[in-house]
Amino acid sequence: MSELTDLIADLKEQEALKLVEEMLEAGKEPNTILSAARKALDVVGERFEQKYYFIPDLIFSGELMAKVASLVKPKIQTSGNEKETIGKFLIGTVEGDIHDIGKDVVAFLMEMNGFEVKDLGVDVPKSVFVNATIEFEPDIIGISGLLTNVFDDIRDTIKAIDDAGIRKNCKIIIGGGQLDESVRKHTNADSFTTDAGIGVQQCLEWMGEK
Numbered sequence: 210m211s212e213l214t215d216l217i218a219d220l221k222e223q224e225a226l227k228l229v230e231e232m233l234e235a236g237k238e239p240n241t242i243l244s245a246a247r248k249a250l251d252v253v254g255e256r257f258e259q260k261y262y263f264i265p266d267l268i269f270s271g272e273l274m275a276k277v278a279s280l281v282k283p284k285i286q287t288s289g290n291e292k293e294t295i296g297k298f299l300i301g302t303v304e305g306d307i308h309d310i311g312k313d314v315v316a317f318l319m320e321m322n323g324f325e326v327k328d329l330g331v332d333v334p335k336s337v338f339v340n341a342t343i344e345f346e347p348d349i350i351g352i353s354g355l356l357t358n359v360f361d362d363i364r365d366t367i368k369a370i371d372d373a374g375i376r377k378n379c380k381i382i383i384g385g386g387q388l389d390e391s392v393r394k395h396t397n398a399d400s401f402t403t404d405a406g407i408g409v410q411q412c413l414e415w416m417g418e419k
């Protein structure tokens with residue numbers, strides 16, 4: 210594990226944020242920093258499962274991750290904000306799930322890569338996804354879900370979009386740390402990812418195909 214991963218996993222806020230600033234000053238890639246931070250949150254999750262960390266620690270780690278992301282974002286902004294809009298991206302965290310840090314990272318990166326983004330927030334009912342799809346007419350819909358017990362809600366959301374007859378003009382990508390190909394199949398999404406950068410590449414590819 211990197212030093213940054215260790216510091217965040219141990220919830221050492223001041224030291225972690227100082228190190229992020231130093232890494233940015235030294236020219237470290239923003240994505241390297243974000244992925245080291247994400248690894249740390251996996252460790253936090255494991256410690257939570259082992260009952261070594263508790264809910265307040267999860268909350269604290271989430272806040273720390275959000276602070277890291279806000280330090281890193283301006284560096285990403287300077288490297289690609291002059292592009293024209295290349296498509297519309299609708300995103301939200303599925304009903305039953307309130308995790309939003311990963312979703313916010315994706316929304317930000319998509320915007321930086323030229324997408325017009327509409328963010329529906331967290332705990333989004335399927336009817337809200339359907340109505341927003343009708344109104345916003347996205348090229349791509351992103352659904353975030355981190356809890357294994359919301360996989361059926363993701364499937365139901367995608368089914369509702371299908372049933373409304375509005376899926377033919379858009380692709381659907383799902384994202385979250387617990388996802389894999391079997392969940393993609395179960396939910397009938399077009400693609401899945403556990404990594405925002407890969408998700409953005411997939412979306413850019415889709416826009417190239419259009």
Ligand code: B12
Nearest residue numbers: 251254271307308309311351353356357384385386405408
């Ligand atoms: C922080 C945290 C919280 C915070 C969330 C704060 C917030 N504002 O989001 C709080 C304290 C609220 C929380 C609550 C809970 N949590 Co929680 N939480 C986490 C933790 C530690 C980190 C999540 C995180 O932000 N990661 C960092 C981000 C950047 O990573 P990410 O979300 O995976 O996103 C990346 C990719 O997945 C991808 N991505 C994500 N979404 C999307 C969407 C699209 C379209 C795309 C393209 C890509 C993409 O891009 C991101 C960047 O690369 C995880 C552990 C983990 N390893 O994920 C547990 C974890 C997700 N939580 C867990 C649990 C159990 C809960 C609770 C049920 C606990 C409880 N008993 O109350 C509640 C559920 C509340 C609810 N209804 O949603 C479990 C889920 C286990 C499971 N199998 O379902 C985990 C895995 C911890 C664990 N190992 O036990 N949690």
